[in-house]
Amino acid sequence: MTLLAVERIKLFSTRSPWWCMLLALGLTVGLTAIIAANWDGSPMPVMGAVFTHTFGLYVIMVMAALAVTTEYRFGTIKSTFQAAPDRTSPMIAKAVVVVLLSALVGLAASFGSWGLSWLLADDTSQLALSSGNDWRHVAGVGLVFGAGALLALGIGALVRQTAGAVSIILVFALVLENVVGLIPNIGDDIQNWMPFLVAQKFILGDPDPSGIPDGAGPPAIGELSPWGSFAYFAGIALAIYIISLVVVKRRDA
Amino acid sequence: MIEAVGLTKRYGKTVAVDNLSFTVQPGRVTGFLGPNGAGKSTTMRMILGLDRPSAGQVLIGGKPYAQLDRPLRTVGALLDAKWVHPNRSARAHLQWLAKSNGLPDRRVDEVLDMVGLTKVAKRRAGGFSLGMSQRLGIAGALLGDPKVLLFDEPVNGLDPEGILWIRKFMQGLATEGRTVLVSSHLLSEMALTAQDLVVIGRGKLISQSSTTEFVERSTENTVRVRSPHADKLGAMLIDKGFTVREDSDGSLTVSGALSDEIGDIAAGSGVVLHELSPQRGSLEQAFMQLTGDSVEYHAELAETGK
Numbered sequence: 050m051t052l053l054a055v056e057r058i059k060l061f062s063t064r065s066p067w068w069c070m071l072l073a074l075g076l077t078v079g080l081t082a083i084i085a086a087n088w089d090g091s092p093m094p095v096m097g098a099v100f101t102h103t104f105g106l107y108v109i110m111v112m113a114a115l116a117v118t119t120e121y122r123f124g125t126i127k128s129t130f131q132a133a134p135d136r137t138s139p140m141i142a143k144a145v146v147v148v149l150l151s152a153l154v155g156l157a158a159s160f161g162s163w164g165l166s167w168l169l170a171d172d173t174s175q176l177a178l179s180s181g182n183d184w185r186h187v188a189g190v191g192l193v194f195g196a197g198a199l200l201a202l203g204i205g206a207l208v209r210q211t212a213g214a215v216s217i218i219l220v221f222a223l224v225l226e227n228v229v230g231l232i233p234n235i236g237d238d239i240q241n242w243m244p245f246l247v248a249q250k251f252i253l254g255d256p257d258p259s260g261i262p263d264g265a266g267p268p269a270i271g272e273l274s275p276w277g278s279f280a281y282f283a284g285i286a287l288a289i290y291i292i293s294l295v296v297v298k299r300r301d302a
Numbered sequence: 303m304i305e306a307v308g309l310t311k312r313y314g315k316t317v318a319v320d321n322l323s324f325t326v327q328p329g330r331v332t333g334f335l336g337p338n339g340a341g342k343s344t345t346m347r348m349i350l351g352l353d354r355p356s357a358g359q360v361l362i363g364g365k366p367y368a369q370l371d372r373p374l375r376t377v378g379a380l381l382d383a384k385w386v387h388p389n390r391s392a393r394a395h396l397q398w399l400a401k402s403n404g405l406p407d408r409r410v411d412e413v414l415d416m417v418g419l420t421k422v423a424k425r426r427a428g429g430f431s432l433g434m435s436q437r438l439g440i441a442g443a444l445l446g447d448p449k450v451l452l453f454d455e456p457v458n459g460l461d462p463e464g465i466l467w468i469r470k471f472m473q474g475l476a477t478e479g480r481t482v483l484v485s486s487h488l489l490s491e492m493a494l495t496a497q498d499l500v501v502i503g504r505g506k507l508i509s510q511s512s513t514t515e516f517v518e519r520s521t522e523n524t525v526r527v528r529s530p531h532a533d534k535l536g537a538m539l540i541d542k543g544f545t546v547r548e549d550s551d552g553s554l555t556v557s558g559a560l561s562d563e564i565g566d567i568a569a570g571s572g573v574v575l576h577e578l579s580p581q582r583g584s585l586e587q588a589f590m591q592l593t594g595d596s597v598e599y600h601a602e603l604a605e606t607g608k
Binding site: 051052054055058059062063064065119123124125127128129130131132133134135139299301302 | 347350351352353354367368370373374377379381382384385386387388389390391394395397398399401402403404442
């Protein structure tokens with residue numbers, strides 16, 4: 050318990066996590082506001098309110114990576130390990146704090162976006178959270194942010210450098226996952242298993258067809274069900290995080 | 303008490319610390335002396351469990367660091383004053399450290415007061431001068447009121463006032479019965495601060511003794527003699543078996559003899575003396591000779607090994 054308090058103090062006593070959280074919220078909600086205000090002609094579906102969650106996700110992953118890499122950058126990781134020489138317990142405490150916080154930011158971003166869409170969209174007849182699918186589209190963002198933060202923590206602890214960790218995350222999510230589809234023949238099959246695209250299927254997949262015109266829904270990604278997709282994404286995050294725990298334990302600090 | 307037994311650290315083919323064994327006693331300041339790159343910092347990181355020894359172990363009060371319960375209450379360390387998040391306030395930095403080992407918040411104010419940082423406690427640590435950073439680092443080391451303290455080059459880059467403060471502070475800690483290990487590459491500084499010396503070169507132990515013993519043993523004592531009859535006196539001294547060197551200004555430097563003996567010899571044969579002064583070899587010279595030897599020794603070993 051005390052180690053959770055320690056990580057909380059560490060996180061909130063510097064400014065960058067605050068900026069990252071504000072940016073994640075602002076980007077997601079702000080872009081949704083633009084979309085909602087310009088949604089003409091048809092009723093706005095619930096999914097329409099959460100398209101923009103990926104922007105917030107990248108920012109929150111940067112925050113999570115920073116939570117580890119700045120400790121290496123400024124040498125405080127040594128003090129951390131002097132205070133808790135088993136190393137694993139402070140890293141787990143950090144993960145609990147950062148993942149919970151990220152999930153909260155995710156929920157704030159998605160419900161904020163949804164609430165704002167209610168106010169700005171012309172036709173909100175389809176915007177009510179009336180089915181399990183609708184709830185998944187909105188509340189699922191919290192889960193994806195949490196899992197993404199765990200993945201970023203693992204990458205940060207493995208790479209130990211801010212620039213390296215952030216580049217890996219952004220290049221993978223924004224470039225590699227899209228470029229891979231260009232590979233002839235097998236590209237599409239590989240792309241179906243790319244973690245960030247699969248995570249999107251959890252949020253946007255299998256929507257209630259009644260609110261969407263024919264052929265206008267998001268492309269179906271992957272072969273897993275929405276919840277299977279989340280399990281896949283969270284599983285990858287957990288695996289990388291656990292590898293990082295083992296490496297951190299064995300490596301010289 | 304700190305006890306290192308056969309401590310070894312290899313990075314690939316380079317051996318940073320080589321089968322190092324020494325003990326550090328409580329109630330005294332022990333200097334950990336060696337030229338830059340001798341393996342002092344690596345050894346200190348191994349003492350704190352930050353680096354894993356390739357062989358051997360270090361015990362603190364009979365236990366390896368990793369087995370200490372709430373270790374900041376047993377061992378305090380200042381390895382690098384810049385190991386602080388620059389945007390975190392001094393107080394917040396100490397707060398999380400204190401919290402991690404179940405130390406009360408009031409202890410943070412106490413140590414801030416001890417090192418004289420109370421007024422700047424709310425300022426971001428990145429804006430601190432080197433002297434202030436050192437003080438913050440010392441405050442962090444003292445948080446758990448530990449019995450064992452490690453300082454890595456604590457006076458590096460400090461002004462004379464800061465150096466004096468740290469020296470007094472460490473001696474005070476030792477007087478309270480704590481075990482204090484201070485690393486430095488300056489023998490002159492350690493001669494003023496430390497009662498015991500652990501000297502290493504190229505990762506190997508060169509000597510462990512009291513500081514006075516080390517200084518006496520390692521400095522060459524000579525006597526400078528000036529005389530209008532330097533040739534005659536020189537010949538007589540060589541006959542007696544002393545080593546005599548003639549300097550460019552015509553004076554003699556005699557080693558192996560006490561000034562009393564030289565005076566007696568001169569008086570016995572009616573030689574006039576204009577100067578008869580015992581010279582103490584510089585600490586730096588002695589230190590360089592010693593650690594230089596360890597380098598040569600190292601090279602010889604490698605050759606015979608083939």
